[in-house]
Amino acid sequence: MGRKGHTVIDVGPDGVAIITIVNPPVNSLSFDVLRSLKESFDQALQRDDVKAIVVTGAKGRFSGGFDITAFGGLQETEERPKPGWISVEIITDTIEAAKKPSVAAIDGLALGGGLEVAMACTARISTPTAQLGLPELQLGIIPGFGGTQRLPRLVGLTKGLEMILTSKPVKGKEAFSLGLVDGLVSSAELVNTARQWALDILNYRRPWVASLYKTDKIEPLGEAREILKFVRDQTRKRAPNLQHPLVCIDVIEAGIVAGPRAGLWKEAEAFEGLLVSDTCKSLVHIFFAQRGTSKVPGVTDRGLVPRHVKKVAILGGGLMGSGIATALILSNYTVILKEVNDKFLDAGINRIKGNLQSRVKKGRLTQENFEKTMSLLKGALDYEGFRDVDMVIEAVIENVSLKQQIFADLEKYCPPHCILASNTSTIDLNLIGEKTKSKDRIIGAHFFSPAHVMPLLEIVRTKQTSPQVIVDLLDVSKKIKKTPVVVGNCTGFAVNRMFFPYTQAALLLVERGADVYQIDKVITKFGMPMGPFRLADLVGFGVAIATGMQFVQNFPERTYKSMLIPLMQEDKRAGETTRKGFYLYDGKRKASPDPELKNYIEKARNFAGVSVDPKVAKLQEKDIIEMIFFPVVNEACRVLDEGIAVKAADLDISAVMGMGFPPYRGGIIFWADSLGSKYIYSRLEKWSELYGEFFKPCAYLAARAARGIPLSASVEQGKSRL
Numbered sequence: 001m002g003r004k005g006h007t008v009i010d011v012g013p014d015g016v017a018i019i020t021i022v023n024p025p026v027n028s029l030s031f032d033v034l035r036s037l038k039e040s041f042d043q044a045l046q047r048d049d050v051k052a053i054v055v056t057g058a059k060g061r062f063s064g065g066f067d068i069t070a071f072g073g074l075q076e077t078e079e080r081p082k083p084g085w086i087s088v089e090i091i092t093d094t095i096e097a098a099k100k101p102s103v104a105a106i107d108g109l110a111l112g113g114g115l116e117v118a119m120a121c122t123a124r125i126s127t128p129t130a131q132l133g134l135p136e137l138q139l140g141i142i143p144g145f146g147g148t149q150r151l152p153r154l155v156g157l158t159k160g161l162e163m164i165l166t167s168k169p170v171k172g173k174e175a176f177s178l179g180l181v182d183g184l185v186s187s188a189e190l191v192n193t194a195r196q197w198a199l200d201i202l203n204y205r206r207p208w209v210a211s212l213y214k215t216d217k218i219e220p221l222g223e224a225r226e227i228l229k230f231v232r233d234q235t236r237k238r239a240p241n242l243q244h245p246l247v248c249i250d251v252i253e254a255g256i257v258a259g260p261r262a263g264l265w266k267e268a269e270a271f272e273g274l275l276v277s278d279t280c281k282s283l284v285h286i287f288f289a290q291r292g293t294s295k296v297p298g299v300t301d302r303g304l305v306p307r308h309v310k311k312v313a314i315l316g317g318g319l320m321g322s323g324i325a326t327a328l329i330l331s332n333y334t335v336i337l338k339e340v341n342d343k344f345l346d347a348g349i350n351r352i353k354g355n356l357q358s359r360v361k362k363g364r365l366t367q368e369n370f371e372k373t374m375s376l377l378k379g380a381l382d383y384e385g386f387r388d389v390d391m392v393i394e395a396v397i398e399n400v401s402l403k404q405q406i407f408a409d410l411e412k413y414c415p416p417h418c419i420l421a422s423n424t425s426t427i428d429l430n431l432i433g434e435k436t437k438s439k440d441r442i443i444g445a446h447f448f449s450p451a452h453v454m455p456l457l458e459i460v461r462t463k464q465t466s467p468q469v470i471v472d473l474l475d476v477s478k479k480i481k482k483t484p485v486v487v488g489n490c491t492g493f494a495v496n497r498m499f500f501p502y503t504q505a506a507l508l509l510v511e512r513g514a515d516v517y518q519i520d521k522v523i524t525k526f527g528m529p530m531g532p533f534r535l536a537d538l539v540g541f542g543v544a545i546a547t548g549m550q551f552v553q554n555f556p557e558r559t560y561k562s563m564l565i566p567l568m569q570e571d572k573r574a575g576e577t578t579r580k581g582f583y584l585y586d587g588k589r590k591a592s593p594d595p596e597l598k599n600y601i602e603k604a605r606n607f608a609g610v611s612v613d614p615k616v617a618k619l620q621e622k623d624i625i626e627m628i629f630f631p632v633v634n635e636a637c638r639v640l641d642e643g644i645a646v647k648a649a650d651l652d653i654s655a656v657m658g659m660g661f662p663p664y665r666g667g668i669i670f671w672a673d674s675l676g677s678k679y680i681y682s683r684l685e686k687w688s689e690l691y692g693e694f695f696k697p698c699a700y701l702a703a704r705a706a707r708g709i710p711l712s713a714s715v716e717q718g719k720s721r722l
């Protein structure tokens with residue numbers, strides 16, 4: 001294998017050596033780069049013509065941190081470098097201990113290991129917009145090049161903990177006010193300023209500081225312990241399933257109690273352990289899976305260039321339409337919102353205003369930008385303004401004939417290049433476009449509610465959708481900061497279809513004696529934001545029944561037909577909006593169990609002709625989790641088998657971003673593979689004997705179990721071994 005990146009050393013006539021990290025696209029620190037960094041430093045330290053050093057990154061990016069692609073190698077390899085080789089030997093004993101001053105010149109980003117290298121330098125200069133942070137916890141590890149020790153010493157314990165535990169970077173400007181960087185300059189002046197700064201240190205005109213031994217920002221021991229205790233308690237509450245944030249706090253504490261050098265060694269040891277943890281493997285999988293969703297074979301590998309979408313029209317100013325409009329104007333698209341009358345139009349525009357105002361309140365949007373953003377929005381009651389739009393997103397109620405009419409109208413009024421998208425969550429796109437001749441530009445843009453907040457965009461293509469239109473929508477998705485997944489056309493597409501059995505399995509268990517509230521509790525403990533019943537309340541029973549019907553019609557053999565929700569709906573309990581569903585809700589949306597629920601369950605049981613099964617009534621947590629999620633896995637397998645999703649990792653991202661499946665479990669298929677296809681198959685097979693077709697493992701799952709192949713192996717891999 002070729003070398004992965006290197007550093008370049010260039011010594012100027014002023015005696016300053018500029019060491020540049022070169023490893024596109026983000027100048028990550030591979031082992032090759034780190035080795036080369038050490039060599040360059042050693043060289044600079046030995047050469048008599050070098051008096052001082054500047055470290056920087058090529059092409060306006062300091063460094064995106066340790067090379068995440070190297071994690072896998074480290075997890076498996078026999079010949080790992082010995083602990084502390086990088087953090088003690090290179091970063092501390094070579095860079096920080098150097099007898100010549102070094103200045104980090106930071107542009108673009110200094111993240112993770114990148115910032116850790118910079119913190120070991122004698123000083124840091126940055127541009128005002130550079131991003132500086134330690135996001136390692138997001139990957140299931142802790143900062144491993146001394147960041148747990150140096151950051152708190154530079155910015156204080158409270159701020160250091162906050163930055164590390166939230167993984168959130170700060171901009172150069174804030175970094176300067178925190179003391180993380182020593183000077184701010186523009187990109188153009190960066191290296192020259194850093195050069196001069198290094199010479200000034202050499203000439204005692206500026207302080208020579210080793211961050212590791214700074215003490216002025218660290219709180220006294222007693223106070224520090226209190227802060228650590230508070231943060232530890234908070235972390236335990238916020239992320240009860242995660243170990244590594246607590247390990248991180250321990251490592252920071254060790255440095256404060258026993259000194260920074262001891263802290264460094266403890267960090268190195270903890271880092272090694274966490275690197276092989278399931279959490280780290282899962283989160284690294286999610287990192288790459290997320291970046292992989294926009295690579296679609298046969299579409300994004302054709303060299304197509306996305307067309308420039310400037311003006312977008314949205315039909316329907318309801319919850320979805322207004323959320324989508326909000327997302328678009330926030331990213332500078334000009335938007336026309338069309339409604340059927342003034343009343344609905346005003347309501348839609350007010351909703352959008354409200355969405356933006358809540359950003360202003362949270363300090364995420366200035367008043368000035370609020371006005372500017374709102375000015376991108378125009379209301380309309382007819383199609384006049386549609387003559388120059390580049391894309392339309394239809395977001396009206398789920399009614400086939402209405403949508404058909406709308407698409408026929410759109411074809412008349414919109415220019416021929418215009419993308420015709422529908423935000424339907426269930427209706428077949430072929431049906432929607434049936435009355436048009438524009439089938440190649442019809443596409444699904446399925447947003448999740450609230451559309452301006454949820455990070456996923458399901459892009460649904462039919463057999464006729466042109467690759468150009470898909471590429472265009474992928475580009476829009478990137479601009480509005482959504483993670484796209486491109487899926488095929490079917491009932492429920494990927495996300496809703498996969499997760500339909502989630503509620504169904506729960507209903508089946510409850511009819512056989514399991515407790516509604518225990519199920520929700522167990523599923524929340526597993527890591528979902530809410531259990532299936534709390535979710536049904538949130539979505540509302542009207543929607544739940546309507547989508548349920550779609551599944552009953554399309555997949556009758558495996559739909560569990562429970563009357564529980566319809567029975568409650570009949571009694572005017574329709575979920576959270578009616579303050580009564582599976583839970584009772586007070587004015588503040590707080591949910592509490594309802595003792596009356598058992599009456600409905602009893603009735604539903606009679607309808608279904610089932611009785612309480614003592615085994616189901618006493619299920620262990622593990623059984624509840626498996627009986628609810630294995631049917632989801634089973635459906636995900638069908639989605640893969642039918643080619644609805646391109647690859648398993650896309651379903652992992654769909655589950656995490658569309659349904660809140662815990663990312664630290666790596667997504668639905670990744671999690672399933674950690675348990676094994678054989679095991680899942682045997683469990684489903686057994687339950688299908690006991691409780692019926694609903695649990696019947698599909699052919700894809702069966703074939704993989706028989707061969708012991710992971711579910712994530714591509715369809716071709718699965719077939720070629722049959």
Ligand SMILES: C[C@H](O)CC(=O)SCCNC(=O)CCNC(=O)[C@H](O)C(C)(C)COP(=O)(O)OP(=O)(O)OC[C@H]1O[C@@H](n2cnc3c(N)ncnc32)[C@H](O)[C@@H]1OP(=O)(O)O
Pocket residue numbers: 025026028029064065066067068069109111112113114116135136139142143144145147288291292
């Ligand atoms: C010991 C140390 O403490 C441990 C560490 O340092 S762990 C690493 C810490 N660093 C991080 O977590 C940063 C991760 N990266 C990011 O957040 C973002 O990629 C970024 C902000 C740097 C850039 O974002 P953006 O410009 O949107 O580009 P993005 O598409 O994400 O990345 C560009 C490419 O660089 C790759 N990349 C980004 N950071 C990388 C890294 N640290 N290692 C290896 N590859 C990386 C991405 O996988 C992507 O590859 P692709 O083009 O093949 O899909």
